[in-house]
Amino acid sequence: MAEAKEKEENPLDIDGSNFNPDMYLDCLLKCATLKQVMDKEAEVVTQSQFLQSEMQTLVYENYNKFISATETVRKMRTDFKIMQEEMNKLSDNMNKITSFSAQISDSLRESGNNVSRLCGTRQLLDKLQFLFLLPSQLNKAIEEGRYTDAVHDYTHAQRVLQKYGNQPSFQSIQTECSEIIYGLKKTLRERLLSPETSASDLAESVGLLRQLQETDSSLQDIFLSCSESRLDQHLQGLSAMVESTDIIEWVEKCNNTLLADLGIIVSCYHEMFQDKENTNIPDFGDKIMLQVFHLFEEVVKRPDNIGTEILIRGLDKFFRKLQAMTEIISSDTMSNKAIDVVIQCINHKATIQYQSIQTQFKESLTKVRQSLASKGTDTTDLKDILNSLQVYLMQKVQASLLDLMAFLQNNLSFGLKTWCAKAVADTCWKVVSETMINLSDMVKKLACLQTSNNNIPFELLLILAKLCLEMQESGVSTLHTHLQKLLEESAPGLTVENKDTNSVMVHLSTAAQAALDSEVVFIGQTAAQMLRVSVLARDWLRAPEPRGPRAVCRRVVETLASADSAASQLFPTSIKPSSDSSRRTIWSRAPSSFSPLNRIFSERIEVFSPAGADRAALSNGALKVALKSLVECVRLRTFGRHGLQQLQVDVHFLQQRLSCMGNDERLLNALLEDALASAQLRCVDPQLMEPSIVDIICERG
Amino acid sequence: MEEGNSIIYGLEHQTRALSPQYGESDAIRFLIGTQSLKPNSNQIHVVELEEDTGALHTKVFKHDIGEVWHLRCSPHDAATLLTTHNSYDPNTSQCTMGVTLYKLPTVEVIPKDLDDLSAIQSRNAEDMELLTTIKPEGEEEIRCAEWHPTDASRVGVVCAGGVRVYDVTGGELSRVSAAPRLKLANGKWNPHQGHSQFAVLQDMHIKCYDTRSDCTKPAWSIDNAHTQLARDLDFNPNRQFHVASAGDDAALKIWDYRNGKEPIFNRTDHSHWVWTVRYNTYHEQLLLTGSSDARALLTAAASVCVDQDDDGKRLTQVLEDGVLQSYEQHEDSVYCAEWSAAEPWTFASLSYDARLVLSRVPRHFKYKILL
Known part of the structure; x- marks a missing residue:
């Protein structure tokens, strides 16, 4: 750069802008030899000549270009003139088109209005025709049993009829229609009241009537009373079956007829009336279910249905259905009642259990009594008799506890519920305590009898007293732990709550005392x-x-x-002397x-x-x-x-x-x-x- | 006699005969007969309780005819009494029983002056006037003799084999023989039903005979009244169909003898045989029993003594059923217990070891009944 500058500033550079010819000449004359000056002169002359010719060429070229441009401009001037003319033509044409189109639209407006008016008239005529045809349509529909269509048509027409009903031409139609509809209502009501109609038909009829603007409350009443009469028929059928069928068959029949219908009725009711207060249905359901439960209790009490397996299966089916029903009816009493039914069943079963234990024990006792009466004391081993009685009693109780555990099976609809487990635990304990109390009462009664007549061998009293004492000492607690073990297996986490073993113990000990006395x-x-x-x-x-x-x-x-x-x-x-002898003076x-x-x-x-x-x-x-x-x-x-x-x-x-x-x-x-x-x-x-x-x-x- | 304190009087010989003086309505007086096989040693003691001071006065009479098994004062005359006695004759080595009517020289017991006092203090036994002796034929054992409730000349005698009715002069009026196999134990006149029925205890049964006929069939009976031997009975003084009984099953029972299947009241409070039962003459809900468990019990049977008012509503029952008080001053079997004839709240109980205990119904029970 510095060099370039130097060069630039160098006044001796011939090509530079700061070239100073005098200085260059002086420099040249001072430094150069003649020859060199002569050569220089020759070089400069050739260079000048070359530059001269180049300049000439350039000028010539530029001139040519100018000439051609001038020519072009001249040509353009003529072309623009033509264009102008074309443009003017176009604008004229456009103006013409606009005016034409306005003319056309003006002329078409009239006919368009006509067409739309005609369409409107046609629609009106259609409607009128529907109206005029309505009575016959309705009749036809009713005859064919298409009540839904009839009601649908009528509700459509009803608004118009109401609006123009005062005009004479429509009046006749309206009266005719209302007569038909009146008839229809009547047939629907009849159908409601006739016992053959199914629950779904019933629901349909009520729905139609409702569309025909019957008042809700009266309809509800009619609907419910009709349903009730229908359900009553089922109930009658079911109660007739109580004596002749087993529990499973009965429950199936009940589920399929009565409970199914009840479900339909209830859901239809909700659908149709949207009864927000929900006042009628729970009462209604409860009323019906009360009778069902009553019948069910009778069924359960029948001797054929004692078998645990059959009872549980029947109960299971029934309870499943009831649970489904509870969701539909959504009544608390109903669900409570369903639980009650199960608990009642368990209780019933338990009652049968301890009653049968009692009778069986009594029988075995009679046998013991006879054998004691026939043999002398020397030949009979009282301990053996005691053991066999005790083992017998314990086994019976344990067997019945096991039997009751069947209510806690996992596959049952109520088997895993805590309330069920609790009920089973309670009743199991009840079986234990009732058996013990029955035993005590029996012993007390025997002891009482003994004083008035002497038929009872005294060995029996000794055995029974010992049995009571054994039960008091170990039997009750053994059964208690056994029960707890069973419960732990069937329903983990559930324990027998602090049961009142004391009163049982008191019973047993007083009975033992009575027998000994x-x-x-x-x-x-x-x-x-x-x-x-x-x-x-x-x-x-x-x-x-x-x-x-x-x-x-x-x-x-x-x-x-x-x-x-x-x-x-x-x-x-006992080796130690009794206390009263030690006190004696x-x-x-x-x-x-x-x-x-x-x-x-x-x-x-x-x-x-x-x-x-x-x-x-x-x-x-x-x-x-x-x-x-x-x-x-x-x-x-x-x-x-x-x-x-x-x-x-x-x-x-x-x-x-x-x-x-x-x-x-x-x-x-x-x-x-x-x-x-x-x-x-x-x-x-x-x-x-x-x-x-x-x-x-x-x-x- | 303060609350809860009883007065005790002791005798020398064994005793099993006691009677209130029925004919006396003012003084609280009891007569006791002794039981001794030694000849000429038996006595009749008259015991009077001076109500105000609580002092006990006694008078002794000789009863040389034999040991006293049973003693009854006449309801018709305060001075007359009836003893059932037994004596041993060493010559024949035989026992003979009999019933004798005596008359006391005086009914007064409390000394009037110093002479009287010294006579009593020396305890010299006085003589009684012997009225009649009744000796039944044969060697039948005599259980007891009872005055007829209204007829002063008649006496009912219960022997082992039957009931006889005697005239006070000694003539036999009628006899009722019970079944010979089962001996009679005790008996009593029925104070209701026209005073002609005599109820006896035969083994476990109660049987009531009409003395007007010789019929062997009882007028009414309560079979198996007790599970063991029946020992004593007493008629409710106010309710004509109620009778109380006691026996070896330690039970005290009250029966409506129109329906003798079940007792209407039944308690077993004693722990051995009950030998005597007595209704309080004034307050029928109070019963006194004596037993060989050496106790006398005062029992309330209020539930069977509740009356109905005019509207048929039951009047409120004042006392709870059950034992009101147990009197434990005896050391031996109590064979006799008697209410005083003169005062409704005092009674005497006599045990075999010759101890007479005079007691009172506790005051709070008395007030409960009275108020």
């Missing part, structure tokens, strides 16, 4: 009766010298011993020293008192009853010397033989000493025998 009193009274009769019948005043204990004493001992051994089979012997008076004072130091003996549930307490109880009666009877008699001595021997014998029974020797001794002391008081010559002689006589006898 009754047994003790029975044994005691039997022995007491023997002693009483023997004491009262004998002439003690003139009795011979004693040779041994009287036979009745042996019998008394035998009776008490057999009861004791029976009790020992079932009730364990020492009874140390000699038999001869009867005085009221001594009694102050002895404890009162309760004769008929509740018996404890062990062998010794039972024997104690029986001993008390028997020996107290001996005391009382002795006091009613008068004894001679030998009579007294006989009694002394008897007492000694009893003391020897009975001391092994029971665990309260003081009680035994107190009563026996009381008997002897009373006899001494009642003796005209109170001389006792030497104890050693009494011993010998007793052993000899």
